[in-house]
Amino acid sequence: MGMSMAERILARAANEERVEAGQFVVADIDLALLHDIFAAGVFDTLNDVGIEGVFDPDKAVVVIDHFVPAPSAEAAAVHERIRAHVARLGITSFYDAGDGICHQLLPERGHIRPGTLVVGTDSHTTTYGALGAGGAGIGTSDMVYALATGKLWFRVPETMRFELTGELMDQVSWKDVILHLAGRLGADAAQYMAMEFGGPGAARADMSSRLTVSNMAVEMGAKFGLFAADEVTDKYLRDQGGEGCDPFGPEIDANYAAVHDVQLSDLSPQVALPHEIDNVSPVEEVAGLKVNQCFLGSCTNGRIEDLHAAAEVLDGRKIAPGIRFLVSPASRRVLQEATRSGVLTSLIEAGATILAPGCGPCFGGHGGLLGPGERCIGTHNRNFIGRMGSSQAEIYLASPATVAASALTGHIADPREVRPDHG
Amino acid sequence: MADTTPTDEKFRGKVWRFDDDISTDVLSPGAFALDPVEVRMLHVLESVNPAFAAEVESGDVVVAGRNFGCGSSRETAPENLKALGVACVVAESFARIFMRNAVAVGLPVVVCSGVHGVFDDGDTAEVDLASGLVHNPGTGTQLRGDPLPEEMREILHAGGILALLRNSPPGPD
Numbered sequence: 001m002g003m004s005m006a007e008r009i010l011a012r013a014a015n016e017e018r019v020e021a022g023q024f025v026v027a028d029i030d031l032a033l034l035h036d037i038f039a040a041g042v043f044d045t046l047n048d049v050g051i052e053g054v055f056d057p058d059k060a061v062v063v064i065d066h067f068v069p070a071p072s073a074e075a076a077a078v079h080e081r082i083r084a085h086v087a088r089l090g091i092t093s094f095y096d097a098g099d100g101i102c103h104q105l106l107p108e109r110g111h112i113r114p115g116t117l118v119v120g121t122d123s124h125t126t127t128y129g130a131l132g133a134g135g136a137g138i139g140t141s142d143m144v145y146a147l148a149t150g151k152l153w154f155r156v157p158e159t160m161r162f163e164l165t166g167e168l169m170d171q172v173s174w175k176d177v178i179l180h181l182a183g184r185l186g187a188d189a190a191q192y193m194a195m196e197f198g199g200p201g202a203a204r205a206d207m208s209s210r211l212t213v214s215n216m217a218v219e220m221g222a223k224f225g226l227f228a229a230d231e232v233t234d235k236y237l238r239d240q241g242g243e244g245c246d247p248f249g250p251e252i253d254a255n256y257a258a259v260h261d262v263q264l265s266d267l268s269p270q271v272a273l274p275h276e277i278d279n280v281s282p283v284e285e286v287a288g289l290k291v292n293q294c295f296l297g298s299c300t301n302g303r304i305e306d307l308h309a310a311a312e313v314l315d316g317r318k319i320a321p322g323i324r325f326l327v328s329p330a331s332r333r334v335l336q337e338a339t340r341s342g343v344l345t346s347l348i349e350a351g352a353t354i355l356a357p358g359c360g361p362c363f364g365g366h367g368g369l370l371g372p373g374e375r376c377i378g379t380h381n382r383n384f385i386g387r388m389g390s391s392q393a394e395i396y397l398a399s400p401a402t403v404a405a406s407a408l409t410g411h412i413a414d415p416r417e418v419r420p421d422h423g
Numbered sequence: 424m425a426d427t428t429p430t431d432e433k434f435r436g437k438v439w440r441f442d443d444d445i446s447t448d449v450l451s452p453g454a455f456a457l458d459p460v461e462v463r464m465l466h467v468l469e470s471v472n473p474a475f476a477a478e479v480e481s482g483d484v485v486v487a488g489r490n491f492g493c494g495s496s497r498e499t500a501p502e503n504l505k506a507l508g509v510a511c512v513v514a515e516s517f518a519r520i521f522m523r524n525a526v527a528v529g530l531p532v533v534v535c536s537g538v539h540g541v542f543d544d545g546d547t548a549e550v551d552l553a554s555g556l557v558h559n560p561g562t563g564t565q566l567r568g569d570p571l572p573e574e575m576r577e578i579l580h581a582g583g584i585l586a587l588l589r590n591s592p593p594g595p596d
Binding site: 024037038045049050051055066067074075078120121122123125137138139140141142144145148149150153155187188191192218221222223276363364365382384385386387389391 | 444446448449452453454456457469470471489490493494495496497498516517518519520523524527528572574583584585587588589592593
C-alpha cells in the first residue's frame with residue numbers, strides 16, 4: 001500500500017521510511033509561523049520556560065496582520081513587544097503591519113515548499129497545502145515547544161480523497177466548491193483527517209483557487225488540505241521569484257479512508273448561511289435577502305484574482321445605496337498589483353472602501369464589525385455567531401463574484417443574474 | 424519545579440450542556456483576544472449561554488455535541504474553560520486543534536458518542552479519563568467514550584506540554 005501525501009510529509013519529517021495513519025510520530029518542523037495575536041505571548045513564555053533562543057531563527061516567520069493598523073494602544077504595545085522579541089531572537093523573516101496576511105505572505109514570498117511540514121499559531125495554516133506542504137494549525141503552548149525543540153508530536157491522519165472532474169461554469173469559483181463540500185459532508189466530516197484534492201479538475205485549478213480551498217479545509221475539521229505539487233505549483237513558485245519544484249503527490253495505491261467524486265460542472269454559486277459553515281445553500285435559494293455590509297478580502301479570497309472577479313461582476317456600475325462594501329487586499333503586493341492593473345480604481349469608483357491588508361473584520365477584531373440585527377455577506381471563511389462583532393448579527397459566506405453581485409444590488413444576489421446589459 | 428496540576432483521572436461535577444459546533448469564537452471571542460485571562464474568562468460562551476461564565480463553578484463538567492471547539496487555533500479557548508474551573512469536557516467529537524490545545528494546556532477531554540443525549544443542564548456527571556466511562560448517576564445511564572491515546576494522556580499527566588518542556592528542556596546538539 002502506498003502512502004498518501006499526509007503520510008509522505010510526516011514520514012519525511014519524522015525521518016522514517018514510512019508511516020501509517022493512526023501512528024504517533026515526533027516530527028521535525030520545517031517552518032513555524034506566528035502572528036500578532038500570539039507571538040508576544042509565545043516568546044514571553046519561551047523566556048519564562050528558560051529557553052534563550054529558537055531552534056532555528058531562519059525557520060520561524062513572524063507576521064503582524066491581525067491588529068493592523070493597530071486599533072488600540074494595547075495592540076500597538078503588543079506589536080512593539082513582538083518587534084523587540086524578533087530582534088532579540090534574530091528571526092530573519094519578519095513582516096510588519098501592512099505587509100499583508102500571513103497566509104498570503106508565506107506562499108507569495110517563497111517560504112512554502114512542497115512536501116515540508118509547517119506549523120502556525122493559526123487554524124488557516126492548512127492554506128499551505130495548496131503548494132503540497134503539510135500546514136497545520138497549533139496552539140501557543142505547542143508553538144513554544146516547537147520553537148524550543150524544533151519538534152512536535154503528530155498523529156498521522158487518515159486521508160479523505162476528493163476526485164475532481166469537469167470544469168466550473170461561468171461565475172462559479174473554487175470558493176463555491178469548498179462551500180459545497182462543507183454543505184454536502186458537514187463541518188466535521190474531515191475531523192482529525194487530511195483532505196487531498198486530486199483529479200483533472202484539481203490539476204486545472206490555478207494557485208489562487210487552490211489556496212482558497214486549502215485555506216478552508218480546516219472548516220471541515222482537517223489537519224491538512226493538500227493539492228499535489230505540479231506544473232501549476234512550479235510556475236507559481238517561479239513567478240514569485242523563487243526556485244521551481246519537482247512534482248510531489250501521493251504514492252500510487254495510497255490508502256484512503258474515503259474517496260469522494262465531485263463533478264465541477266454540476267455546481268452553482270453557493271452561500272453558507274448563519275451560523276455554521278456547513279449550512280450551505282445554492283445562491284438562488286437565499287437571493288433577495290437584504291444586506292448591510294459586503295466584505296471582499298481575507299486569507300481565503302483577498303488575492304488579485306478575487307478583486308478582478310468582483311470588478312468583473314460590477315463592470316463599472318455603482319454599488320447599491322446604503323451598502324458598506326469593504327475591500328481588503330490580502331497583501332501589499334496584491335494592493336500594488338491592483339493599483340497597477342486599475343482594478344482598485346474600478347472598485348473604489350463602484351463605491352468600495354479600501355481597508356489595509358490584514359485580518360481585522362474577518363476575525364471580529366476591528367475595522368468593519370457588525371451591529372445587532374445587521375447582515376454581512378463576505379468572502380471570508382467563518383460565519384460563527386459573534387464572529388464579526390454583535391452576536392445578533394448574521395454572516396453569510398460566498399465567492400467574490402457573489403459578494404460583488406450582492407453589493408451591486410443591496411441584497412444577496414446570484415452573480416449570473418446581474419450581468420450588465422451591453423446591448 | 425513543583426507542578427500542582429491534578430493528575431487524578433476521575434471527575435464528578437455539575438453539567439453544563441451545549442449543542443453542536445461550539446466555536447472558538449464563542450469560547451474566546453476575538454474582540455478580547457489581547458486581554459488577560461481574567462477578562463477573557465468573563466465572556467466564555469456568553470453568546471450561547473450568558474449565565475455560564477458567571478455561574479460555572481470549579482469542578483463542573485461541560486458536555487457538548489459534535490465538533491466542540493471548531494474554528495481558530497486560539498488556545499485561549501481551552502485555557503478560558505480551565506481558568507473558570509471546568510474539570511473536563513465530554514463531547515460527541517472535538518475539533519482537532521481544540522483537542523490538541525486542551526491537552527497542551529492540561530484540560531482533560533473525552534470523546535463520547537451519545538453523551539449530548541444523556542445529560543441535561545444541572546445533572547451530575549462522573550467521568551473516568553482512563554477508561555472513557557461517562558456516568559449519569561441521576562438516571563443510571565452509563566456510556567463508554569474513547570479514552571485519549573496514551574501519548575496525549577502522558578502530556579495531560581505532566582500538566583501540559585510546557586510542563587513537559589520544563590521537565591526535559593532541549594539539550595545542546
